[in-house]
Amino acid sequence: MNQNLDPKHTSRLAQKWFKEKHIKVLEWAPSSPDMNIIEHAWEMLDRAVHHRDHRPSSLEELWEALQEEWAKLDVQAIHHLYESMPRRVEALLEAKGGYTKY
Structure with a gap:
């Protein structure tokens, strides 16, 4: 634990x-350090939802906005996060589990 x-x-x-x-x-x-790249994807999604012209005012609107913005996320940005994992792990090992730029 x-x-x-x-x-x-x-x-x-x-x-x-x-x-x-x-x-x-x-x-x-x-x-x-949080090495989970999905956190960065959630952050991109959060920013996209907050920058909409109409912010969701109900759970249903939020769910719809999340689905719409998720479908619009830049696949290349997600791929870049995935491709960064070896560098992230190397940086973490070099820092002996301490702070990294990631």
């Missing part, structure tokens, strides 16, 4: 519970 130093995970009560249940806890940096 990873706790990322979240206070609700690091309280004495939580620590005691993990110990009693024999759950091993992984050490995890509080601001470890």
Whole structure:
């Protein structure tokens, strides 16, 4: 289990519970790099929805806007994210799991 130093995970009560249940806890940096490229795609989608002439005012409108903007996302940009993974992993290894430009 990873706790990322979240206070609700690091309280004495939580620590005691993990110990009693024999759950091993992984050490995890509080601001470890997010290597998940989908986060960048979500950000592109979020920007596209927020820059629409008419912002969604209901869940139904939001769902429709998300679907429309997802269909318009630049496939080359997504491909570029995918192609960047080897560089991302290399940077992460060089940083020994610390901060990277990604």
